[in-house]
Amino acid sequence: MDYFLTEEQKTIRALARRIAEEKVLPVRAELDEKEEFPWEIVNELARADMFRVFVPEAYEGLGGGCLELCLVVEELSRVCSAVAVTYAASALGCMTLIEYGTEEQKRRYLPDIASGRKLAAFAITEPTAGSDAANIKTTAEKVPGGYVLNGTKQFITNGGEGGIYTLIAPTDKTKGGRGASAIIVEKGTPGFSFGRKERKLGIRASATRELIFKDCFVPEANLIGGRPGLGFIQAMRLFDRSRPGIGAQAVGLAQGALEAALEYAEKRVQFNQQIINLQAIQHMLADMAIQVEAARALVYAAARNVDANDKNITESSAMAKVFASDVAMRVAVDAVQVCGGAGYMRDYPVEKMMRDAKILQIYEGTNQVLRNAIAASLRKRKARTA
Amino acid sequence: MNIIVCIKQVPKTAQVKIDSRTNTLIRQGVESIINPFDTYALEEGVRLRERHGGKVTVISMGPPQAETALREAISLGADEAILLTDRAFAGADTWATAYTLSRAIMRLATYDLIICGRQTFDGDTGQVGPELAEMLGIPFVAYVSAIEEIRDRYLRVRRMVEEGYEVIETGLPALITVTKEINQPRLPSLRGIMKSKSAPVPAWGAKELDVDPSRVGLNGSATQVIRIFFPERTHQAEIITGSPEEQADRLVAKLREARLI
DSSP: OOOOOOHHHHHHHHHHHHHIIIIIGGGHHHHHHHTOOOHHHHHHHHHTTGGGTTSOGGGTSOOOOHHHHHHHHHHHHHHOHHHHHHHHHHHHHHHHHHHHOOHHHHHHHHHHHHHTSSOEEEEOOBTTBSSSTTOOOOEEEEETTEEEEEEEEEEEETTTTOSEEEEEEESOGGGGGGGEEEEEEETTOTTEEEEEEOOOSSOTTSOEEEEEEEEEEEEGGGBGGGOTTOHHHHHHHHHHHHHHHHHHHHHHHHHHHHHHHHHHHHHOEETTEEGGGSHHHHHHHHHHHHHHHHHHHHHHHHHHHHHTTOSOOHHHHHHHHHHHHHHHHHHHHHHHHHHHHHHHSTTSTHHHHHHHHHGGGTSSSOHHHHHHHHHHHHHHHHHHHO | OEEEEEOOEEESOSSOOEETTTTEEOOTTOOEEEOHHHHHHHHHHHHHHHHHOSEEEEEEESOGGGHHHHHHHHHTTOSEEEEEOOGGGTTOOHHHHHHHHHHHHHHSOOOSEEEEESSOSSSOOOOHHHHHHHHHTOOEEEEEEEEEEEETTEEEEEEEETTEEEEEEEOSSEEEEEOGGGOOOOOOOHHHHHHHHHSOOOEEOHHHHTOOGGGSTTTTOSOOOOOOOOOOOOOOOOOOOSSHHHHHHHHHHHHHHTTOO
16 A cells, blocks of 8 residues: 655665564564564664654754654564664653753754664653553652652663663652653663563563662753653653554554465465465455554554644544554464464464564553543543534 | 775676677666675775775766666765766776776776775676776785775785685785675665765766777777586586595596596
């Protein structure tokens, strides 16, 4: 299906696909097995300018938007979702800075992220603050010249590997959600260390780790935008802009699973014929393809809404994320089914895809919490038109 | 460090098809790529520039469509590219090709090092590099697998030989041909691709190069391809068994029988 991409978008997509096939495909199973962080691939992506895609031109980026980011994420995820999330998390980690940071902050941090010399990460989740993101326990106490951080962030993608962290922490405890701020903390800051590295069901090559702050001083200059109290709003706005990226990760994964199932169905012979000749298999493959294409169309449309600076993107971004991740889960499960016993084995890629797919329904807003948001938006619109 | 890399555009398939009437390559319908060995030459040039500064100029002689290969070289890190193209250059053998390249290189400002691939994927002769060095009157090292040191007017390289390698020192400027052991060529970068789309690729012909017309193209070619073919596979091996003494006796008997000794 033609999505009327520009020449530049097609170039980005083609190069991302080439990297995925030439550099990621040969090592994806090993990276998964060893739970090894893919630094070599990150460096490969950096050399190809992939981290420049989402950074504005003024800071050594290529000035792409949400759709360009989605195209890269989709192609990487088609081969390996762990690599895709590592890449996308660096974008997530600097999007708040891009949108709200001061000129000085952008100059200081973005060129290193654009070149891929440093990975970025975003940290909001805590043991007590998942879907209930406002229940943050980490403290950022105001002291002369800056803030002192204490607390623990949990399940942070690129944790430990990233060099630049955007952290949401309350700078004014008395104001609840309105007292939170987005603060940049660099790896190596005294009092900032890394805790347990999680052992996961899927996306095992990606790093998911605790961030531990013990009397960690950060200067006032690291407060994103220079004004306290906007952190929570900035984070919600960030997720509105980043969720199509998770949708793209889901579309890529589902596409990869569909292709693997199709290839197997053409090779596998039972009852003296390729199983792709069986209508039971044909209908499964057709349903998978329909779902993947519908998810892609929704994700691209949501990404374009983000890039059009549409004010009301909460709903479309949530829809794209929820629909595409549910599709990825279903398609991955069906891909294993089409491949039968072989599909259950680690020699074939679909079992990994099935394990990788599950997280897509959980992170960056569980699909349940996002359905709440979509329903709330429906009711609000209904009330307005009534 | 000013580096010149010579590249050739070749058909993608290793099994080139030959027009039996004209004994030339059939290019129609075959995707063209940069000669794989030349990609190692280009990568080494780009790496040297990244370490020592300067620029990488890529030169190719070929039909107008060879411009695509030069643009690809820019996307892979080359700074400038020049296409040598003219009807008069058509039908050139390695000698006439080396002469044409030498005329272009003489036109360029100073250079420190010329890098070529060890041979092409289609012609397979490995002659253009050494011939070019000869015409330019500069030192030449073939089959370089590593550059150990390079500085002002000094170069030390490893060159592959049958069993092991040799270390060779030479002055600069010099010409080396490289093997695939020398590096792992990178993929293009987005900025490189975007630059390659708009970068100027000047085309120099017989006039710009001020060539001797009798030394270019078919006229300047000392060799002519009569026929190109893949050697037939023959399976006539015979294994002689027994103790070493018996094997020697049997081998001598066989050779005598065949009147070879």
